[in-house]
Amino acid sequence: MEYQGICHKMQANIRPASSDTPSHVEYKFVLDQFNTDLMNLIGQDIQLEWTGRVFCVSCGTKTPKSYSQGHCFKCFKSKAECDMCILKPETCHYHLGTCREEEFAQKVCFQPHIVYLANSSALKVGITRIVNMPTRWLDQGATQALPIMQVGSRRMSGYVETLLAEMIADKTDWRKLLKGEAEPLDLVQEKNNLLDQFHMELAELTHQHAEDELNFLDEQPLEFVYPVTQYPSKISSHNLDKTAKIQGKLQGIKGQYLMMDTGVINIRKYSGYELILRV
Numbered sequence: 001m002e003y004q005g006i007c008h009k010m011q012a013n014i015r016p017a018s019s020d021t022p023s024h025v026e027y028k029f030v031l032d033q034f035n036t037d038l039m040n041l042i043g044q045d046i047q048l049e050w051t052g053r054v055f056c057v058s059c060g061t062k063t064p065k066s067y068s069q070g071h072c073f074k075c076f077k078s079k080a081e082c083d084m085c086i087l088k089p090e091t092c093h094y095h096l097g098t099c100r101e102e103e104f105a106q107k108v109c110f111q112p113h114i115v116y117l118a119n120s121s122a123l124k125v126g127i128t129r130i131v132n133m134p135t136r137w138l139d140q141g142a143t144q145a146l147p148i149m150q151v152g153s154r155r156m157s158g159y160v161e162t163l164l165a166e167m168i169a170d171k172t173d174w175r176k177l178l179k180g181e182a183e184p185l186d187l188v189q190e191k192n193n194l195l196d197q198f199h200m201e202l203a204e205l206t207h208q209h210a211e212d213e214l215n216f217l218d219e220q221p222l223e224f225v226y227p228v229t230q231y232p233s234k235i236s237s238h239n240l241d242k243t244a245k246i247q248g249k250l251q252g253i254k255g256q257y258l259m260m261d262t263g264v265i266n267i268r269k270y271s272g273y274e275l276i277l278r279v
Helices: 073-078 102-109 135-139 154-164 187-197 199-208
Strands: 002-015 023-031 034-037 045-054 113-119 123-129 144-151 214-216 222-225 245-254 257-260 263-266 273-278
Touching: 002 034, 002 135, 023 273, 102 154, 113 154, 113 187, 123 154, 123 187, 135 222, 144 154, 144 187, 154 199, 187 199, 199 214, 245 263
Parallel strands: 023 222
Antiparallel strands: 002 023, 002 273, 023 034, 045 245, 045 273, 113 123, 113 144, 144 214, 144 222, 245 257, 257 263
16 A cells, blocks of 8 residues: 655544543544554554655645744744744733734634643643644643643743743653653642642732633543554654655554654654655
8 A cells, every 4th residue: 555645743533431441542644635544554564755845734835845844934934833932832922013923813822721731751731722632642642631720822821831840841751752651640639739839920920911811620630542562672763854765563653653663753743745655
């Protein structure tokens, strides 16, 4: 079998679980409008080849280089989704009148956001729009996740995340992520510890930004199981920019990583690349 098209991040979904069992994650490989079920390919030999061409995931034009996960340079400099405030929401500059796209701001930035705790390589704090749950956690390879607050805007979520990041990480160690399952954590207890630690600072944030509603949530942690038959004993990364054709036996999928017996590859990194998947 052979599939060819423009690569996008893998689609991750969960099989519904009962209240006392974790959800199992399933993946599809996306090339243009076509997607291929990856679950049946685990244990099989696969080959990925880059044709040498890259197309902007925003405007569709051919570009010599990819910026910000699949954009041409023009879109990278003009699209709101490529602005620095996407990576650092607390630096939002809409109130200064310098936002790149009004429509994007209303659709994304001024929508309710969730502040959450997750366990991927270790405990971390993160933010996401409500509509992106649980996809955000699956893209990060989290085995546990717990929403702890709901706020009124992306900017406010950035303030809260930055505050809590003084005590815990706000990034995932991708190497640890791919070496095995993280040790289970009591996320409810971790939440309570954080809220006790920062209750005065959170109260001050709420006072300073009264226009942004902040609600504390009383949720139960979610657990996820990824389709991995064997974790790599040594992390070796494939790079299509250096080696345009790679192959190996698919041993697992976690986050946006394919794990093969020859190395791992971050599929999201190659958004906009024209790829050929052979089974």
